[in-house]
Amino acid sequence: MVPEQELFILWLLKTEGEIGRYRLAKMLGVSQGIARGMLTQMKRRRLIIVRPRAGARPSQKGLGELSTLMSRHSLKLVERFDQELLGLGPASVVFQVSGQSHRLRHGIEQRDAAIKAGATGAVTFFFDGKILRFPGVVEPVSRRRSATFEQLKARLRMRKGDVVLIAFADTWWEAARGGFWAVRTLA
Numbered sequence: 001m002v003p004e005q006e007l008f009i010l011w012l013l014k015t016e017g018e019i020g021r022y023r024l025a026k027m028l029g030v031s032q033g034i035a036r037g038m039l040t041q042m043k044r045r046r047l048i049i050v051r052p053r054a055g056a057r058p059s060q061k062g063l064g065e066l067s068t069l070m071s072r073h074s075l076k077l078v079e080r081f082d083q084e085l086l087g088l089g090p091a092s093v094v095f096q097v098s099g100q101s102h103r104l105r106h107g108i109e110q111r112d113a114a115i116k117a118g119a120t121g122a123v124t125f126f127f128d129g130k131i132l133r134f135p136g137v138v139e140p141v142s143r144r145r146s147a148t149f150e151q152l153k154a155r156l157r158m159r160k161g162d163v164v165l166i167a168f169a170d171t172w173w174e175a176a177r178g179g180f181w182a183v184r185t186l187a
Contacts, residue, residue, distance in 0.1 A: 010066040018055035027173040089168035101126035110182040119178020129160035
């Protein structure tokens with residue numbers, strides 16, 4: 001299985017607790033047969049615990065693997081944001097990627113990757129050590145969207161060079177799926 005898929009599945013299971021195969025297939029955007037195969041592989045590697053009629057949840061080993069995969073992708077934080085941000089959509093997931101602003105170009109690459117994976121879109125910022133900025137724009141985010149900047153500042157412990165990506169969609173799992181694929185563009 002692709003490490004990015006494993007990362008997404010483990011994050012979903014940690015975020016939701018137990019998820020059944022049918023619901024997981026919907027969240028992943030794959031058939032039930034493919035979801036079953038993924039779960040079988042992960043169970044064989046002891047990354048998940050499957051309870052009949054209840055669903056799968058991450059094992060201690062799976063939580064350790066999630067931590068390793070997040071570090072490998074420089075992910076400091078991935079979190080559902082239940083408040084509407086920037087008026088982008090009903091569901092948002094915020095990704096904080098440590099020290100990757102040097103890999104960021106215009107943010108279009110991240111938006112396109114998120115849309116290809118099923119999100120409605122994504123907005124990307126970087127922290128210059130003092131303020132949050134849009135790539136390629138001189139004006140800081142706080143000037144255009146001061147409430148959003150304050151919400152993010154309160155939730156995130158940003159360091160110079162961090163990238164903040166907000167993926168959005170009709171459901172939080174579509175936003176998350178798009179965001180995880182968008183983060184790959186920063187690797």
